Amino acid sequence: MLNTKKLLLLGSGELGKEVIIEAQRLGIYTVAVDRYEHAPAMQVAHRHYVIDMLDGDKLRSVIELEQPDLIVPEIEALATSELIKLEDEGYRVIPTARAAKLTMDREGIRRLASEQLGLPTAGYRFADTYDEFVEAVQQMGYPCVIKPLMSSSGKGQSVCRSEHDIEPCWQTAMEGGRVQNGRVIIEEFITFQSEITLLTVRSVNGTSFCAPIGHIQEDGDYIESWQPHDMSEQQLEEAKSIARAITDELGGYGLFGVELFLTADKVYFSEVSPRPHDTGLVTLVTQNLSEFALHVRAILGYPIPEIELITPGASRPLKAPQELEDYTITGAEHALEVPNTQLRIFGKPVTKVGRRIAVALSGADTVETARQRAKLALDQLQVEKA
Numbered sequence: 150m151l152n153t154k155k156l157l158l159l160g161s162g163e164l165g166k167e168v169i170i171e172a173q174r175l176g177i178y179t180v181a182v183d184r185y186e187h188a189p190a191m192q193v194a195h196r197h198y199v200i201d202m203l204d205g206d207k208l209r210s211v212i213e214l215e216q217p218d219l220i221v222p223e224i225e226a227l228a229t230s231e232l233i234k235l236e237d238e239g240y241r242v243i244p245t246a247r248a249a250k251l252t253m254d255r256e257g258i259r260r261l262a263s264e265q266l267g268l269p270t271a272g273y274r275f276a277d278t279y280d281e282f283v284e285a286v287q288q289m290g291y292p293c294v295i296k297p298l299m300s301s302s303g304k305g306q307s308v309c310r311s312e313h314d315i316e317p318c319w320q321t322a323m324e325g326g327r328v329q330n331g332r333v334i335i336e337e338f339i340t341f342q343s344e345i346t347l348l349t350v351r352s353v354n355g356t357s358f359c360a361p362i363g364h365i366q367e368d369g370d371y372i373e374s375w376q377p378h379d380m381s382e383q384q385l386e387e388a389k390s391i392a393r394a395i396t397d398e399l400g401g402y403g404l405f406g407v408e409l410f411l412t413a414d415k416v417y418f419s420e421v422s423p424r425p426h427d428t429g430l431v432t433l434v435t436q437n438l439s440e441f442a443l444h445v446r447a448i449l450g451y452p453i454p455e456i457e458l459i460t461p462g463a464s465r466p467l468k469a470p471q472e473l474e475d476y477t478i479t480g481a482e483h484a485l486e487v488p489n490t491q492l493r494i495f496g497k498p499v500t501k502v503g504r505r506i507a508v509a510l511s512g513a514d515t516v517e518t519a520r521q522r523a524k525l526a527l528d529q530l531q532v533e534k535a
Contacts, residue, residue, distance in 0.1 A: 153178050154449070157215055159202060160223030161190030163495040163505065164425045167433070167441040168221065169193050175445060180215050187498040190223075205231030212240065219243055219448055223424055225253045225299060243448045244351065244401025248423045251399065254298035255334050258395075258421060266394050268418045271410075272337035282319055285335045294336040295319070296369070297326030306369030308338065339417055341410040345378050346428045348440050349392040349405045350456075352447040356396065358389055359436065359443075360458045363516075364428040370503070373523070374428035375463040375516045376435045380411065387416040395421050404444040427505070428464070434491055434510045435462035460489075460512040463519040465527040467507040469500030475535035476500050478507055483529035489513060490526045500532065 153176050158165050161183035169179045169190045181194035184202055191197035196215075200207040205228035212220065212235060220232070221243045229250035236246035251257040256275060262268040274289060275298075276282035286293060286309055295318040297305040305325020309318045322333045344366070348359035363378030364371045380388070392407040395418065399405070406426025410417040429440040437457040438446070446453060467478070478494055485492065489512040497506050507530065511522035 151176060154218040155180065155215065156219045156221055157212065157217035158182060158190055158194070158221050158223055159208075159227055161188035161194070161197065162223060163189050163493065163497075163508075164427065164430075164441070165190035165223040166193055166495065167439070168223065168425065168444060171439075171441045171445040175449065177445075177449070180217065182211060185498070187496075189495045189497060192496055202227050204228060208232075209235065221424075221448065222249045225422075227253065229253050244399060244403040244405075244423050248399040248401060252421060252423055254332075255296060255420065256298050256332065259334065261398065262395055262418050262421075266398060268391050268394060269415060270418050271339045274335045275332055276335065277332050279319055282333060282335070283315055286315055286318075289335050289337060292338040294338055295322050296334050296336065297322045298332045298334055299326055304369070309335075339410050339412065341412050341417070343378065343411045344419070345380070345388070345409050345411060346374070346426050347388050347392045347407045347409060348426065348429050348432070348443075349396050349407050350443050350447050350453055351396055351400075351402050351405070352453040353402070353450050354452045356393055357443075357453050357456055358392065359429075359432065359440070359456055361385065361388065362426075362428050362431060368503075370505075371428050371466065372468075373463065373465055373520065374431050375461070375520055376431050377458060377461065377516065379516075384411055384416055391416060391418050399423060402447045402450065404440055404447060406440075427466075430466075430493070430508050431462050431464040431510060433493070434489075434512045435460055461514065461516045461519050462510065462512040463516065463523040464511075465509045465523040466505045467509070467527060467530050467532070469502060469504045469506050469532050471500065471532075472502060473500045473532070473534055477533050477535045479531045479533055480529040484509060484526040487511060487522050487526040487529075490522055492526070492530075506532065 155178045161181040166189040181190040181197040232246040274285040346362040350357040360377035364374040406422040408419040432439040494507040509526035513519035
């Protein structure tokens, strides 16, 4: 039997599924863990577990049972304090347990970026109660952006544009956060020209960058991404400097998704994920090595070769319009008639309103054509009750 390393994935969504596939291509034994059965990565892993991953005791029990060589978080909502203890005991957490804890909520990473590293960020305040929230919004001024400290895929985010929006924005944050009645962040509204993800890879042979990925969000969740995004040389150098600073501070090996705002004369740090990024799905059609292949190579200690952009490309996620326990996605045969287009249907067991369940990926000679193709492919797909 092949004597191989074991990778334990914490969070088993569509991004984790691609990580598992890439790991298995390099002979790695894989274990997928999530809070629900039949998660996408579980469908391709050698073994899987269903647990409450915010429960430190349950998380520890699985890790002690499996004795993995690599613990790879794919989501933020984890018992990160337990991961720190496990790392102190000799387990290897990717990229580090400290990085997982800092990026679990927006406060830790925002304070690190702004107050410790001096990186340019939007102004911000925090609130634990509704009264503190009202005061913070009034101090920040309108409009301002409201987010739960811990959420995923933009859940709980909103823009507060007037006094009439204060209570609805508070309710949105409370309902969308991973922790109920949790702390919220109130951010200055930056009037930006565009927002990008700069995928940054820390590996045994240094730090590498992918071509910048442009993206559009609605309600805090991405609805389109493309690569490369047009930037001036000065903007790109500023973006790389910010990304290098934050990822060097977080440390460890792996791929990081660094989100940035671009204005006419400045680059602002927004957020960082120490793992593959949803907007980076586009790299499945654009690069010689996808973000998932880069992540796996880096965490295994393998060198990262030159990252090449093979073709401009774009992605468009399919979101469920309603909650369904039994559903089907139709129109794939028509979507795949669009030139140089691929689909990834994630295989999530149930749908929820707004949940990503597939993605259309298109390449072309230009970004503009790729974006048109991805939209055309997406328009062919329908979610229906089975």
